[in-house]
Amino acid sequence: MPHVTDTPTATATLxxxxxDILPNTGVCARVGGRHIxxxxxxxxxxxxxxxxxxxxxxxNGASVLSRGLVGNLGDDVVVASPLYKHHFVLATGACLExxxxxxxxxxxxxxxxxxxxxxxxx
Amino acid sequence: MKIVVxxxxxxxxxxxxxxxxxxxxxxxxAEVTVLCEEPRAAYDRVHLSxxxxxxxxDDLSVVEPGFFERTGFSLRLAARAAHIERRTNTVTTVxxxxxxxxxxxxxxxSNPFVPPVPGRxxxxxxxxRTIEDLEAMTECGARSKSGVVVGGGLLGLECAxxxxxxxxETHVVEFAPRLMAVQVDEGGxxxxxxxxxxxxxxxxxxxxxxxxxxxxxxxxxxxxxxxxHLETDMIVFSxxxxxxxxxxxQSLLAVGARGGIAIDSHCRTSDxxxxxxxxxxxxxxxxxxxxxxGYDMARVAAKHIAGDAEATFAGAxxxxxxxLMGVDVASxxxxxxxxxxxxxxxxxxxxxxxxxxxxxxxxxxxxxxxVLVGNADEYGTLLQMALNGITLPPEPEFLILPSSDGKxxxxxxxxxLPDSAQICSCNNVSKGQIGAAVGQGVCTIGEMKACxxxxxxxxxxxxLVTQVMKAEMAKRGMAVNNNLCEHFAYSRQELYHLVRVGxxxxxxxxxxxxxxxxxxxxxxxxxxxxxxxxWNDFVLKKDLASLQDSNDYFLGNIQKDGTYxxxxxxxxxxxxxxGLIAVGQVAKKYGLYTKVTGGQRVxxxxxxxxxxxxxxxxxxxxxxxxxxxxxxxxxxxxSCVGSTWCRYGVGDSVGLAVELENRYKGLRAPHKIKFGxxxxxxxxxxxxxxxxxxxxxxxxxxxxxxxxxxxKPRHAELFASDLNKEELVRLIDRVLMFYVxxxxxxxxxxxxxxxxxxxxxxxxxxxLNDSLGLCAExxxxxxxxxxxxxxxxKTAVTDPEVRKRFRSFVNSEQVDETVVFVKERGQIRxxxxxxxELASTxxxxx
Numbered sequence: 001m002p003h004v005t006d007t008p009t010a011t012a013t014l015x016x017x018x019x020d021i022l023p024n025t026g027v028c029a030r031v032g033g034r035h036i037x038x039x040x041x042x043x044x045x046x047x048x049x050x051x052x053x054x055x056x057x058x059x060n061g062a063s064v065l066s067r068g069l070v071g072n073l074g075d076d077v078v079v080a081s082p083l084y085k086h087h088f089v090l091a092t093g094a095c096l097e098x099x100x101x102x103x104x105x106x107x108x109x110x111x112x113x114x115x116x117x118x119x120x121x122x
Numbered sequence: 123m124k125i126v127v128x129x130x131x132x133x134x135x136x137x138x139x140x141x142x143x144x145x146x147x148x149x150x151x152a153e154v155t156v157l158c159e160e161p162r163a164a165y166d167r168v169h170l171s172x173x174x175x176x177x178x179x180d181d182l183s184v185v186e187p188g189f190f191e192r193t194g195f196s197l198r199l200a201a202r203a204a205h206i207e208r209r210t211n212t213v214t215t216v217x218x219x220x221x222x223x224x225x226x227x228x229x230x231x232s233n234p235f236v237p238p239v240p241g242r243x244x245x246x247x248x249x250x251r252t253i254e255d256l257e258a259m260t261e262c263g264a265r266s267k268s269g270v271v272v273g274g275g276l277l278g279l280e281c282a283x284x285x286x287x288x289x290x291e292t293h294v295v296e297f298a299p300r301l302m303a304v305q306v307d308e309g310g311x312x313x314x315x316x317x318x319x320x321x322x323x324x325x326x327x328x329x330x331x332x333x334x335x336x337x338x339x340x341x342x343x344x345x346x347x348x349x350x351h352l353e354t355d356m357i358v359f360s361x362x363x364x365x366x367x368x369x370x371x372q373s374l375l376a377v378g379a380r381g382g383i384a385i386d387s388h389c390r391t392s393d394x395x396x397x398x399x400x401x402x403x404x405x406x407x408x409x410x411x412x413x414x415x416g417y418d419m420a421r422v423a424a425k426h427i428a429g430d431a432e433a434t435f436a437g438a439x440x441x442x443x444x445x446l447m448g449v450d451v452a453s454x455x456x457x458x459x460x461x462x463x464x465x466x467x468x469x470x471x472x473x474x475x476x477x478x479x480x481x482x483x484x485x486x487x488x489x490x491x492x493v494l495v496g497n498a499d500e501y502g503t504l505l506q507m508a509l510n511g512i513t514l515p516p517e518p519e520f521l522i523l524p525s526s527d528g529k530x531x532x533x534x535x536x537x538x539l540p541d542s543a544q545i546c547s548c549n550n551v552s553k554g555q556i557g558a559a560v561g562q563g564v565c566t567i568g569e570m571k572a573c574x575x576x577x578x579x580x581x582x583x584x585x586l587v588t589q590v591m592k593a594e595m596a597k598r599g600m601a602v603n604n605n606l607c608e609h610f611a612y613s614r615q616e617l618y619h620l621v622r623v624g625x626x627x628x629x630x631x632x633x634x635x636x637x638x639x640x641x642x643x644x645x646x647x648x649x650x651x652x653x654x655x656x657w658n659d660f661v662l663k664k665d666l667a668s669l670q671d672s673n674d675y676f677l678g679n680i681q682k683d684g685t686y687x688x689x690x691x692x693x694x695x696x697x698x699x700x701g702l703i704a705v706g707q708v709a710k711k712y713g714l715y716t717k718v719t720g721g722q723r724v725x726x727x728x729x730x731x732x733x734x735x736x737x738x739x740x741x742x743x744x745x746x747x748x749x750x751x752x753x754x755x756x757x758x759x760x761s762c763v764g765s766t767w768c769r770y771g772v773g774d775s776v777g778l779a780v781e782l783e784n785r786y787k788g789l790r791a792p793h794k795i796k797f798g799x800x801x802x803x804x805x806x807x808x809x810x811x812x813x814x815x816x817x818x819x820x821x822x823x824x825x826x827x828x829x830x831x832x833x834k835p836r837h838a839e840l841f842a843s844d845l846n847k848e849e850l851v852r853l854i855d856r857v858l859m860f861y862v863x864x865x866x867x868x869x870x871x872x873x874x875x876x877x878x879x880x881x882x883x884x885x886x887x888x889x890l891n892d893s894l895g896l897c898a899e900x901x902x903x904x905x906x907x908x909x910x911x912x913x914x915x916k917t918a919v920t921d922p923e924v925r926k927r928f929r930s931f932v933n934s935e936q937v938d939e940t941v942v943f944v945k946e947r948g949q950i951r952x953x954x955x956x957x958x959e960l961a962s963t964x965x966x967x968x
Binding site: 030077 | 645664672673932955
C-alpha cells in the first residue's frame with residue numbers, strides 16, 4: 001500500500017509554477033527519472049488542493065494519467081484514466097475498479113507559488 | 123411427429139416461432155416442413171407501405187436471422203401446395219413433390235378481392251398484397267401521373283398514401299357512403315375524409331364502378347353506376363380480402379358460411395389432424411383480417427399440437443388504433459353502436475377536425491365501443507375499460523371532452539388494470555409480463571420493445587406500455603431516474619434546458635446553481651458538449667478546458683500508447699493532389715503512420731503531445747482544418763461520385779456533401795454524427811446507414827434519418843422526399859438541433875428515435891408540422907453554431923496560453939520514452955509490451 005507523508009523529503013524537486021497548471025487539470029513532471037502526474041484541484045470552498053501520483057497507467061503502460069478528468073466520487077477526489085476511465089484516488093493512488101492497477105501517491109507542496117514534488121518511500 | 127405447414131406469411135411464421143418456443147415434450151424430434159408459395163420468406167405485410175419509403179423486402183422480413191438454422195425447420199420457397207390427400211395424409215406441390223404429415227397446418231392467408239368489373243384485368247391495374255405487386259406498382263408509377271385506389275378501407279388508405287408518396291395525383295374510390303366504413307361511423311368518417319382531402323387526395327364515396335375502358339386523357343377511364351367517370355393512369359384494387367380456402371374445398375374440409383376454413387376453438391378443422399390459422403380460417407363463421415387474432419390462433423394451434431388440450435381461441439377483439447397519413451384513427455368494440463339500447467356521447471370539433479364518440483350500455487355503466495378520429499389520446503384508457511369491463515365514472519362524457527380547466531382527465535390509473543390485461547395485442551403482452559421485464563431491469567421503451575416485443579409491431583400501444591412500465595418501476599421503488607450522475611439530479615435534456623434558459627456560461631455556474639460536489643468524468647464532458655451546442659465558444663478557453671475529455675483537450679484521438687491521431691478535414695471526401703502531397707509530406711516529416719478512414723479521409727497516427735501544434739501548423743498552412751475526429755460532433759459527410767462524373771448519377775452528391783460538411787462542421791452533439799449523400803438509388807455512399815442520409819432522385823433529394831452503424835446497426839428511415847437544397851438544409855437543421863436538445867448523454871440518433879414516444883411520426887410532426895412550435899428556434903440555434911464556427915486547431919496554435927499545454931512534461935523537453943515504435947508493413951506501430959522491454963533503454967524504476 002502506498003503511504004503518503006505530509007512533508008516533502010530532502011530530495012523534493014521543483015517542477016513548475018502553480019500558475020502553470022490550469023485549475024482542475026494535471027500535468028506530467030519528470031521526478032527522479034519517473035513520470036509523475038501533478039494535479040491542481042479546486043475544492044468546494046474554492047481552495048487549491050495539490051496531489052501527485054504516478055503518471056503511468058498500470059493497465060497498459062501508457063504515460064497518461066495527468067491528462068484525465070478530475071472530480072469526486074462520493075468522498076474520494078479522483079482522476080479518471082483518459083484511456084479506459086478507471087478511477088484513481090488522488091490522495092492514495094488506489095484504483096477503485098481494480099486494486100491491482102493502483103499506483104503510488106507522492107508528496108507535493110506549494111511554496112511561494114512554486115510546486116515541489118518528492119517521491120514517496122523512495 | 124411430422125408437421126407440414128402450408129403458407130409462410132406473418133401468421134404462418136408466428137406458428138413456427140410458437141412451435142420453437144414449445145421445444146420439448148411431445149414435440150421432441152418433430153420434423154417441420156414449410157411450403158411457401160411466394161419466392162421469399164415471411165415479411166411484414168402490415169407495414170407494406172414502408173416499401174415505398176425506402177425499406178427493402180429484406181428490411182420487412184419478420185424472420186429472425188438464423189431462425190431456420192437454429193430450429194432445423196425446413197422452409198421451401200416458391201413451393202405452392204396444389205393438392206391435399208387426407209386419406210393418405212399427403213400434400214403435393216405444383217412441381218409434383220409430395221410430403222406426408224402427422225399434423226397439417228393451413229396458413230394460406232387471403233387473396234385481394236377484386237370486384238367483377240369488366241376491364242379489371244387490363245394492364246396497369248394492380249392488387250396490393252405482395253412485394254411483387256409493389257414492385258410492379260413502382261414500375262408503373264414511374265410512368266404515370268395519376269392513380270386510383272379502389273377501396274377506402276384500412277389497406278386502401280395505406281395504399282393511397284403509397285401512391286401519393288410516389289408523386290401521383292391520387293384518388294380513392296369507395297363503394298360505401300364513407301371511408302373505413304367498418305371501423306368508423308358517419309361522424310368519424312366525415313372528419314377522416316376532410317383530413318385526407320386536406321392532404322391533397324381526392325375522395326369519391328358511394329361510387330360503384332361498372333366498367334374500366336380506355337381513357338382519353340389517361341390510360342384508363344373508370345365508369346360509375348351514376349354515369350360519372352374518372353380517368354387515371356394506374357388502378358390499384360384494395361377492396362377487401364377473401365380467405366384462401368381452395369385447398370380446404372379441394373380436400374373436402376368444412377368451410378364457413380361466407381368462406382374460410384372452418385375451425386373450432388382449438389383451431390382444428392373438420393379433420394382432427396388438420397389446423398387452420400390466420401386470415402384463411404373461419405371461427406363461428408367469422409374471418410379476421412387483423413394480424414393480432416391470427417397470432418393468437420397460431421399460438422393456440424402450436425400449443426394444442428404440443429398436447430395442451432386447454433389451449434383455446436375465443437374470438438378476437440377487433441379494436442385498432444393507427445395513424446393513416448398522419449391522421450389518428452381508432453375504433454373500439456361496438457363502434458357502430460349496434461348493441462340493443464346502447465347510448466352514445468359524441469364530441470365534434472370542426473375547427474381542429476376532431477371526432478370522438480363513446481358507446482355505453484343502457485345502464486350507463488359499461489363502455490361498449492368508441493370511435494376516435496383526429497386525436498386518439500384516450501385510446502389506451504378506453505380500450506382497457508372496454509376489455510376489462512371496468513365500470514365507467516359517473517360522468518363518462520369527460521372521458522372524451524377536452525379538459526377546460528387544466529384538470530387531469532378521469533382516467534384509469536394503470537393500477538386498476540389486472541395483471542392479465544392485454545396491453546399489446548399484436549404480440550399478446552400482458553401487464554404482468556411488462557411488470558416482470560421491469561423486475562429484470564428493463565426501464566426504457568427501447569429495451570421494453572426488445573425484451574417483450576410490446577409496442578414493437580404496430581406501435582399503437584406504446585403510450586400505454588410506457589405508463590404501465592413507469593407505474594411498475596414506481597411500485598418496485600425504482601425511481602424513474604434519469605439523473606446524469608451523483609452531481610446533477612437532472613437528465614442531459616433537462617440540463618440543456620437549464621443552460622439555455624438560465625444563460626449559464628460555465629461549469630462552475632452550473633454546478634453552483636444546480637449541482638453539488640466537484641463534478642466527474644461523466645458530467646464534465648456532458649456539460650462541455652451542452653455549453654458548446656448552446657454558446658459555441660472555443661473548447662479550450664480557460665474555463666472550458668478542464669471539462670474536456672483528453673481527446674477534446676488535445677484535439678486529437680488518444681491511442682493506446684498515449685500518442686494521438688491527427689485527422690484533417692476533407693469535406694465530402696474530396697481532396698486536391700496538392701493537398702494529398704502536403705499531408706504525405708507532414709506524415710513523412712514526423713514519421714507518422716497513415717491510413718484512409720471509413721469516413722473518406724486520411725488519418726495520421728503516432729503524434730506525441732508536443733508534436734501536435736507543429737503538425738497542425740503545417741497542415742493549416744496547406745489549407746486544412748481540424749476534422750473533429752475526436753469529438754462528439756459531426757464527423758464526415760460520405761459521398762459517392764454523383765452526377766458530375768458518374769454515368770448513373772442524377773444529383774451532384776459530392777457538391778452537396780461538401781456544402782453540408784462545411785455547414786455543420788464544428789457542431790457538438792450528444793454523440794458523433796455521420797452523414798451520407800448518394801447521387802442515385804444505387805446508394806454507393808451507404809447513406810441509409812447514417813444519422814442523416816440523403817439520396818438523389820430525379821425529383822430532388824430524399825432525406826433519411828436516424829441510421830447508425832456500430833454494435834447494433836440500424837437503417838435510416840425516409841423522413842421527407844423531393845426536397846430542394848434549401849428545404850433539405852432547413853429540415854436537417856431542425857432534426858439535428860432537436861436531437862442535440864433532447865437526447866440522452868452518449869445516445870446515438872437510432873436509440874434516440876427508438877425511445878421517442880410516437881416514433882418517426884412524432885418526429886415528423888415536430889419538424890415538418892412544427893407541432894411544438896420550436897422550428898424557428900431550432901433553426902436560429904443551428905445558424906448561431908454555423909455563424910460562430912472557428913477551426914479549433916487554428917485557434918489553438920495561435921494562442922500561446924493554449925499552446926503551452928501541449929507538452930509531455932511540464933519540466934522537461936525530453937521525449938516520452940514510454941512511446942516506442944516498431945516497423946510493420948513499412949510503417950510504424952506501437953510496440954507490444956514484450957517488444958518494449960527489449961527496446962527500452964529507459965531509466966524507469968522497476
